[in-house]
Amino acid sequence: MTEYTCDSFRFFNLFPVYFGGKGTDIVLKDTGPGIADVEQAMQAGWSTAPDNVRALGFGAGMGLPNMKKYSDEMKIDSVVGEGTTVTMTVFPGRKEEGR
Numbered sequence: 570m571t572e573y574t575c576d577s578f579r580f581f582n583l584f585p586v587y588f589g590g591k592g593t594d595i596v597l598k599d600t601g602p603g604i605a606d607v608e609q610a611m612q613a614g615w616s617t618a619p620d621n622v623r624a625l626g627f628g629a630g631m632g633l634p635n636m637k638k639y640s641d642e643m644k645i646d647s648v649v650g651e652g653t654t655v656t657m658t659v660f661p662g663r664k665e666e667g668r
Contacts, residue, residue: 592660
């Protein structure tokens with residue numbers, strides 16, 4: 570697995586996993602501040618971005634909800650002060666509303 574680093578984020582290459590009915594797993598991992606309340610972070614529009622960042626069009630609070638919408642499965646493991654790992658699975662040939 571290839572790892573890419575940018576600031577506090579570590580990105581891993583994407584790799585297909587086609588066994589036992591599994592689709593393609595996409596794993597995103599960072600060593601940032603972590604997510605204190607994952608349920609709240611999944612609410613559309615919720616963001617920790619300051620107003621000046623939102624004024625630039627960033628921090629709309631749609632990142633995680635959209636990631637979930639366009640994947641078949643999504644799991645978030647987060648530890649405050651250590652970072653977050655998001656694992657999304659997309660099954661080949663599967664079409665769902667919004668995808």
